[in-house]
Amino acid sequence: RDPAYDRDPAAIYARSFAIIRAEAPLGHLPDTLHGVAIRVVHACGMVDVAGRLAFQGDVATAGRAALAGGAPVIADCRMVASGVIRRRLPAGNAVLCGLDDPRTDRLAAANGTTRSAAAIDALGDQIAGAVIAIGNAPTALFRLIEIIAAGGPRPAAILAFPVGFVGAAESKQALLDAGLAIPCLTLPGRMGGSAMASAAVNAIAAPNEEAP
Amino acid sequence: RDPAYDRDPAAIYARSFAIIRAEAPLGHLPDTLHGVAIRVVHACGMVDVAGRLAFQGDVATAGRAALAGGAPVIADCRMVASGVIRRRLPAGNAVLCGLDDPRTDRLAAANGTTRSAAAIDALGDQIAGAVIAIGNAPTALFRLIEIIAAGGPRPAAILAFPVGFVGAAESKQALLDAGLAIPCLTLPGRMGGSAMASAAVNAIAAPNEEAP
Numbered sequence: 330r331d332p333a334y335d336r337d338p339a340a341i342y343a344r345s346f347a348i349i350r351a352e353a354p355l356g357h358l359p360d361t362l363h364g365v366a367i368r369v370v371h372a373c374g375m376v377d378v379a380g381r382l383a384f385q386g387d388v389a390t391a392g393r394a395a396l397a398g399g400a401p402v403i404a405d406c407r408m409v410a411s412g413v414i415r416r417r418l419p420a421g422n423a424v425l426c427g428l429d430d431p432r433t434d435r436l437a438a439a440n441g442t443t444r445s446a447a448a449i450d451a452l453g454d455q456i457a458g459a460v461i462a463i464g465n466a467p468t469a470l471f472r473l474i475e476i477i478a479a480g481g482p483r484p485a486a487i488l489a490f491p492v493g494f495v496g497a498a499e500s501k502q503a504l505l506d507a508g509l510a511i512p513c514l515t516l517p518g519r520m521g522g523s524a525m526a527s528a529a530v531n532a533i534a535a536p537n538e539e540a541p
Numbered sequence: 542r543d544p545a546y547d548r549d550p551a552a553i554y555a556r557s558f559a560i561i562r563a564e565a566p567l568g569h570l571p572d573t574l575h576g577v578a579i580r581v582v583h584a585c586g587m588v589d590v591a592g593r594l595a596f597q598g599d600v601a602t603a604g605r606a607a608l609a610g611g612a613p614v615i616a617d618c619r620m621v622a623s624g625v626i627r628r629r630l631p632a633g634n635a636v637l638c639g640l641d642d643p644r645t646d647r648l649a650a651a652n653g654t655t656r657s658a659a660a661i662d663a664l665g666d667q668i669a670g671a672v673i674a675i676g677n678a679p680t681a682l683f684r685l686i687e688i689i690a691a692g693g694p695r696p697a698a699i700l701a702f703p704v705g706f707v708g709a710a711e712s713k714q715a716l717l718d719a720g721l722a723i724p725c726l727t728l729p730g731r732m733g734g735s736a737m738a739s740a741a742v743n744a745i746a747a748p749n750e751e752a753p
């Protein structure tokens with residue numbers, strides 16, 4: 330055995346989170362979001378991301394309460410769904426992704442939009458009270474905002490980390506500007522991704538922020 | 542319908558890749574890696590990542606040939622496996638993740654190491670000729686290097702994007718320093734992640750780099 334690298338999972342987690350706490354700018358965030366920011370940083374390897382997170386409302390508390398009450402997690406893509414650590418979920422919560430719904434292809438064609446946006450419509454009857462985690466598609470976030478702004482079902486919390494060069498920054502700014510009065514956490518700009526989105530879910534799901 | 546955002550998947554892809562080609566530093570990379578770098582950038586929203594990729598050998602050609610010949614993709618975590626776009630794989634290739642292997646828990650305990658490292662051992666008889674995609678665990682990459690350096694099975698290509706604060710940078714530097722003479726692509730430093738690793742697989746899998 331080569332002793333040159335850390336092999337103990339608990340020790341690796343503890344050292345990782347100690348480094349993040351020492352380096353990441355958390356001061357602009359409420360205490361309830363520190364654990365969430367730390368896990369998001371852990372997922373991407375960039376401490377400065379903590380300083381760029383934006384939020385509205387008490388998103389960690391609202392999300393945790395919703396999950397404790399049995400609310401589902403709705404993910405915009407399979408990677409986010411697969412990144413949710415099931416043992417952290419407090420109520421055996423469902424983790425849903427509408428891309429696998431048989432209605433999604435038909436809705437995408439009918440609405441002239443992406444499968445990611447149609448997947449939000451396909452799960453429309455699950456949105457009320459849910460925790461929404463978007464880690465890929467700007468169109469999914471745009472569509473969610475449209476549905477809520479039109480008086481549709483209101484999720485308990487929105488974790489918005491769409492990524493990329495067309496619509497990602499715009500969709501996250503639209504969320505912050507929409508005045509939905511729904512607790513949310515987002516990373517403005519192009520950066521984001523499924524690892525950040527599922528890390529945010531995992532942090533909100535369980536108060537023990539520093540366990541695997 | 543709100544016409545304020547792009548909804549056409551092909552148009553979104555085309556605009557995204559045009560922006561990346563205009564902004565990302567690709568000049569230090571061989572032509573065969575441009576498409577790979579573009580998809581990695583697309584997955585993380587950061588054009589400067591292209592300029593920091595490091596490689597050895599003709600990793601895109603070697604990886605593509607291996608997949609065309611039916612080689613499996615071995616992922617270190619479920620998120621990487623779920624991010625591999627199956628329709629891009631040229632031979633209905635298997636996408637394997639040893640975390641689900643019943644031997645992994647036993648090997649982790651017996652070897653005093655992480656489940657991620659043990660998962661590499663559990664798939665030991667699949668490593669020869671495979672395309673390895675690591676998007677999470679430094680210990681998985683360290684263990685792979687140990688196996689190869691000890692004269693064990695040799696994969697066709699290694700796509701190394703472990704992420705984080707304990708071992709990620711060190712494991713990627715170890716790969717570059719190990720002299721394994723196996724084609725590889727990596728992002729030195731703390732940054733990485735499952736989205737980058739699966740994007741690299743998806744780029745290598747199919748020559749049409751700019752299709753979903």
